[in-house]
Amino acid sequence: xxxxxxxxxxxxxxxxxxxxxxxxxxxxxDVEIAVxxxxxxxxxxxxxxxxxxxxxxxxxxxxxxxxxVTDYVETPVPTGTGSK
Numbered sequence: 336x337x338x339x340x341x342x343x344x345x346x347x348x349x350x351x352x353x354x355x356x357x358x359x360x361x362x363x364x365d366v367e368i369a370v371x372x373x374x375x376x377x378x379x380x381x382x383x384x385x386x387x388x389x390x391x392x393x394x395x396x397x398x399x400x401x402x403x404v405t406d407y408v409e410t411p412v413p414t415g416t417g418s419k
Contacts, residue, residue, distance in 0.1 A: 348373040349366075377391075378390065379393075
């Protein structure tokens with residue numbers, strides 16, 4: 336799955352002439368900004384066919400709004416310094 340996502344990312348973001356600035360990437364900063372924009376689109380605006388043509392973030396928010404976690408057992412966090 337990671338290889339498929341990597342291939343999709345390269346095709347849709349890095350090699351896509353619409354995403355790439357005219358003349359190519361000028362610096363690492365250009366690529367970092369493009370990656371951040373792509374990830375935002377991928378998670379928040381892309382309509383995913385397998386989940387009812389809604390963005391993944393919307394689908395997840397809806398899932399957690401409908402499902403209350405009831406089997407989570409809280410583990411107390413140790414306080415104080417040092418170890419025993």
